[in-house]
Amino acid sequence: MNVLPGRDAQHFATHFLRTVAVEYIIKNMPGILVALDLQQRVKAMSDEFSNFCVTPPTIGASIDSVLHSDVYLSLQSYIEKSIAGQSFQCVVNHPSSATSFYHVKINATDQGCIILAHLREREGARDVQQEFLRVTFDTIDQGVTIYNENLELVAWNKVYESMGIFPPHLIRYGMPLLEAYRLIAGAGVLGPGDPEELAQSHITRIKTKKMVKVEDLFPSTGRIIQINRYYLSGGGMCATFTDVTEQRNIQRALSYQATHDHLTGLANRQHFLNHCDAMIAKALPGGDGFFVLFLDLDRFKQVNDAHGHPVGDAVLKSCTERLKSLINPQQGDMVARLGGDEFLILVHSGAKMQDISTFANTVLASVAEPYVVDRLRVYISASMGIAQFPGDGRVSHDLISHADAAMYQSKMKGRNAFDFYSLALGDSINRAGKLVTEMRYDLEHNGDFYLDFQPIASLTTGKVVAAEALLRWRNPSLGEVSPLEFIPCAESSGHIIVLGMLALDRSLATLNRINKWNPNFKVNINVSPLQVRREDFVETLRKYISKYDIHSPNITIEITESCIIHDSDEVRQNLFAIRKLGCELAIDDFGTGYASLSYIRKHPFTKLKIDQSYIGAIAEGGEHAVLVRAITEMAGAFALQTIAEGYRQQPSSAGEH
Template sequence: MNAEPTAPWWWLLLALVAMAALMAALRLWVQSRGRIKVPAATVSCASAPHAPQAPSGPTFQRVLSAQDALTGLASRLQLEDRLDAAALRAESHQRRLALLYIDIDGFKPINESYGYEAGDALLREVAQRLIGLGRSTDTLARMGADEFIMLMDGDPDHASAALVADRIRQALQRPYLVQGREVRLSCSIGIVLYPDHGPRARLIARADAAMLAAKRAGGNIHCFFADTMDPGALEAIELQRDLRRALETNTGLELHYQPKIDSRTGRISGVEALLRWHHPERGAVSPVVFVPVAERFGLIGALGQWVTDEACRQLRIWQDTGLRMHVAINLSVHQLRQTDLVERVQDSLARHDIAGGRVTFEVTESAAMEDPQASLRVFERLAQLGVSLSIDDFGTGYSSLSYLRRLPARQLKIDRSFVQDVASQEDAQAIVRAVIKLAHALGLKVVAEGVETVAQQDVLKRMGCDQLQGYLFAKPMPARHLQLWVMGDGVPARRMQFRDSQFEHDDTDGQRPDNEDDLI
């Protein structure tokens, strides 16, 4: 019996292989000609398993780059550029586009339980999963912290946007492996369609409002924007837009300086730099308001860099006029997690030719202890620059004395809540006395902040507190007023009878909440 001929199926196989090779070669050629648009976020994440290093540079403009340093996704700036272009295309072709605002539910406990390195790795994995769901015409961006946005181009309707949202929730619900343990997460998604849900300038704000509504409903759902949703998110979006513009144009931001007084000599021993924002329409905006907005929308790194650079610039001006000053700068927990923080500080010191010993970074006790090992590494590298460290708000958080002993700190600041009652409450006196003795035993200087009465000053001096800071001596004031104030008080004053600060109008208008100035 003759075997059936086999040539036809071999020829078919060869034809399919040749066709596949031809299509692959054609795709590569078209890509090289620039006719296929591949999102930058997809390329950067798919080509490297680790996120790229954050750009280093002398100015805050370079911090506001087009790419998120942690995930490699687009930044908010790049998203807004692409959103503008997509909205113009949608208008010209009478098509829709969609924005999906994605917030990870329950991410904060991951950071608290496993540390920030594990949290960062988890965010990179989330970004990779989102990339797997996007098309070449979509844009993925990280808005800051654990929030992402997907911009869907290509005329999506209500149903297709909802379908993508469901796929995102399913993808992000798959288990993650964190330090050998299985972790599950969910997400809340707010959705807006353009032009259905308003003008382009309001889309991100309204997507955010829809996301918050999804969270209030219990999370792990998606929600389309409705006019009845909380308008508070719109105000936050507008505030961050104005703050971003202030950074880009270097307008409206200013440092005020509050003196620290040597308790033995009565002379000024240094100043603390405190950020103020003069909004062109709102007037003075409190740090209590704008710092959380900066943290939420990924501006805190640029804002912190602006403060460091401006303080160094002012130090150089003072030094050139014969005034040798020491400046303390507040460092937020978000800045502590920046991989290039030390390089940024080093760049500011070098550009203005300032010795590291003229600068102290104040870090709250709780921020330093959130991830003690990571904080220790950052502090040790800063110490190599000559920059000193002060533990701020000491006594209000939970800290390990073994870690405290290892930190290269030179100073402790007693929280104002203890100073407030130190002249009248025995328990406050006992706490302050114990902190001072502990600090001195560790070779640290002690600063008491929030000193507002002579009675508080006298008690703290008797206890051996090294430096005093508060409204009893001076309010925070602009650099030009501080220089006049210092020149007028060059001779040690008996009983520290300093005259009032020449800058009588502080931004807080006499209504300073507790620790407002400690925010940045």
């Protein structure tokens, strides 16, 4: 036999007696009463509880096994919520009597719930309906008010009192609706204006049934209460009050996310378009227009590459604040971020904007100020294009597109500048669009792209020792298209990669045929900076050399000064890899850019081509001749072979190709 220690025995005895006492009280209590544990099992029950059951109940039995299925289904959700801590009242039909029903109360306890039911006889369907409505009225989670035909309050529930529309102690039976509106108007809930006039206006609209059926109120608690009004057929009105604060907050957050840039908080493209559309819609004929400015940060990618994206993001945020400080939103001005390093600015052309050029210069100067991020000073500039409504477009998309085109024109002129859209620029854009379309078609259908070889002669022997392969394009619709026109279009559209591979393939195929009878003949091939930056370029070049069995020193790859001035690690690595293949490297059009001696020294060039603008002017003497002599001497010092581009002296052996 086990004996508990004194204190434990005393505790056990106390708990045992208390449990027995509770069970005894419940068992002998009049009416239908049952206590359930957290698993919905019977812990204690009154004698009359068996009258509520379809099978004799026992302690420990599951409640769903002893109740009639219809009764349990009616109570199931209430029991589950009560076990979770809530209390309810409800009406349950008697399973076998059409004249009886149960009025049920379910109260939550720490260990489950207690169900108390009273059997009542129906005095008629109206009594049951009234009972059901009363219980619903008291338990619904919305505030409810009912006003009679004189608009006097005749019913309300506790949820309405708790909503804070006005102090609960002021709510009383017979309270006129006008008095309620005076109270909330006085608290400023109905907006600005005289409280009495606002209250009277609302009552008039309600009496004439012209009041909106759904309306939001903003009580002093900061919650948003939605009112739904229902006019009663016999006169009067019923209104429900729903707290929609959380719902509205979620809607606002989602709406903000859909219309704003997550990094800067600026309007996004769609929000800007909508705002621009609204400005166009309200513009008066002959009135003030507005300007759309398309701003692109120059070489912003280098900031991210050099310092990391956190620094780049900080610069974008600082730039955003500077742009916002220059506009007046009250006039309809707006700044938006398109993404990356592109921004849009809409500026009203009123008195403040007599000179849009002055404003544009102010923007560029503000953007160009140094950015300090964690003691690091970052310098950037911007290029900007400007389009005006209505002169440059009457729809938002056109204005943005035209400002974008003007921005690219300003970049071509040297960056850190702005340019205006013009009809001539529009014609140029249309021409470029036509070029891109025709180029795509010709590339897909083996159109007439061909090579023109420019001979390169030795000044020592006069013999042609090499040729430069120049890609040309003859289109059935456009005719002969200058490379000065189609190469930039190919670069901007991405077709330059395919064109470059086509030129490389055909150049080496031609060199293969020539080398069979002249093994020392060489070919120079122009390569776009976009090609040189590609990771797969060197491998592609190696495959073509192998395909045509070319002696690699017979190939010279020509790149422009701009490629090395704005180079990257990838470009430098690719240049050294090209030299490792055995190919020669030439810097093209030397003298037209800003390549310094340091650029030439740190890259593996073997040849230097002097731009033809200098060569053509040699005969005139003067500074051009001096410059050519200086470049030649410098190239000799670096052991670079010099090529004079555009030299017209006839070679002595023209028969050699």
